[in-house]
Amino acid sequence: MSTSLIILAAGKGTRMNSELPKVLHPIAGDPMLVHAMAAGAMLEPVHTVVVAGHGAAEVTAAAHAYDETARVVVQSEQLGTAHAVAQARDALADFNGTAIVLYGDTPFVSPDTLEQMMEAGKTADVVVLGFEAADPGRYGRLVVEGASLERIIEYKDATEDERAITLCNSGVIACNAALLFDLIDAVGNQNAAGEYYLTDIIGLARARGLTAAAVTCDEAETLGVNSRAQLAQAEAAFQSRARAILMEDGVTLQAPDTVYLARDTVIGRDAVIEPNVVFGPGVTVESGAHIRAFSHLEGCHVSQGAIVGPYARLRPGTELEENARVGNFVEVKNAVIAEGAKVNHLSYIGDAFVGAGANIGAGTITCNYDGVMKHHTHIGARAFIGSNTMLVAPVHIGDGAMTGSGSVITSDVEPDALALARAPQVEKPGMARKLFEMLKAKKAKQQRGS
Structure with missing residues (x-):
């Protein structure tokens, strides 16, 4: 099953309080972006597309330092995650396979987890990576019925009952590339933030009679870095x-x-x-x-x-x-x-x-x-x-x-x-004593003058 990666790396990272783009801050000596690229590289992707924005030139240099074949596209205006993924459309125009959406500021998703998502994609049209959160906070929630993922609801738009759900969205999605972009075309921005949410494709897929599934991983893999x-x-x-x-x-x-x-x-x-x-x-x-x-x-x-x-x-x-x-x-x-x-x-x-x-x-x-x-x-x-x-x-x-x-x-x-390449040693008997006496006399004279 052929795979391509879409890695979102456009954010400025305001809370980092830095001139350096957020995804370029290092963990263990490498930019967070490289960690995400390395995890995806274990799938031997046909294409790796990095969606840059803030500091695009620096992000491009870091991406190419790790993988000179990576394609970098620019999201000049940040209008949400669905809009960001849409920037990869032309780069994957001739690709027929599964696209996996990763995040440059979520560096620890493991290759094993991505393999599980690819396996789940054999029976589901869209696969989402979720995790059981110790403190769900403001994460989006996965609404599951039986083995089926029905929809993802953002915290801002969730009811109190939905906010009580502890199965949360990591943002990582696997989907046939052509279907992914087709679903994104139908995404609107009628929500509290006025953004185009990638998570909306789950509801859109279900409305078309397509199947969606959730794969879970340890919460530690989904750690995002914003500060x-x-x-x-x-x-x-x-x-x-x-x-x-x-x-x-x-x-x-x-x-x-x-x-x-x-x-x-x-x-x-x-x-x-x-x-x-x-x-x-x-x-x-x-x-x-x-x-x-x-x-x-x-x-x-x-x-x-x-x-x-x-x-x-x-x-x-x-x-x-x-x-x-x-x-x-x-x-x-x-x-x-x-x-x-x-x-x-x-x-x-x-x-x-x-x-x-x-x-x-x-x-x-x-x-x-x-x-x-x-x-x-x-x-x-x-x-x-x-x-x-x-x-x-x-x-x-x-x-x-x-x-x-x-x-x-x-x-x-x-x-x-x-x-041997040094000057010959010369010894002058008694000179050390005389030199010390001269120096001490000079020092005493200076002290009397002060």
Whole structure:
């Protein structure tokens, strides 16, 4: 059964009090919009149509960053959800299949729930996602008779008896695309808000003798985000669920509540994550790796047996091969640390390759930027880089080579060679005592003058 997605993302989000469009506020490192797109992507949709409005250019950029094939259409005037969905008509003109309407500010609807809706669509013309609300509040209510969904009534237009219903509308709908747009054409705006409600298509479908059904999910999946407080609530909900899944899958989180994960974080079984570790987008940690406390990782890959931290930062493009070690106060960016290599203390390794078994001394820096361009540093296998070495890229250190501590290396070093690049030490007997006496006398004179 072919599927296309229509994701509504036009709202400004006034309650967010932000210049950023509401759907672009991040949860677990990615915009809410991307969470919705990712859930729908599990259905392998033929088309993904994002309906933008406020901040359309920014919304378009975010949508294409996740899926460059997504179509973005603009709802220039926000007249209600039915009007928003109608903007996708031309984009789906040649599509013959089921359209699922999702919301960019409702990021947690699961792929399993969407699969259930698709299954229900085999026997019902229109399928609506509902949930039993602990506090129904101002949600629209689903009016069900037996197995049939009769209509959806908005809170503003509901009677007291209808407001007593606890089965609420999430807004997510699945329907044959051609039928969906045909029903939308019949939607009016004779209601308390004067808007064109997508929910009205249920009553219209029933009036035509068509069938409608409700699929239910956990209320947590339908969490909508309309304020900063709700954004924080959504972040906490995501983190709690993601941590629980990792622990069920065999990952050790020593202090789960202090570990922050991204939407796409992948961590293998028997990995150990110490307290206060933050994962940005694009991180894969393989089985048996050990991430020590207060480390920050993004856009990197950590292989089996590797150890990171404490207090380490792995930036995008970092690749740690098996049993590599990156220690405290080390930053690595766009670099490969090969098998068994060690960068243990107070170093910056950027735009570089560190060969297998190499040892990088404390305070080493790859000087990769000349003010205009970045340059590459190659450190060969089993090389020993002395503490406080500056490697001025582009430079190639051969296999088994060594640099003396405090060296500034500006030229290539042959394999197995020792490179020294520092001024010779000069010792002047008694000069330290004389210098201190001069300085103390100068200070005393200044104090008398003041």
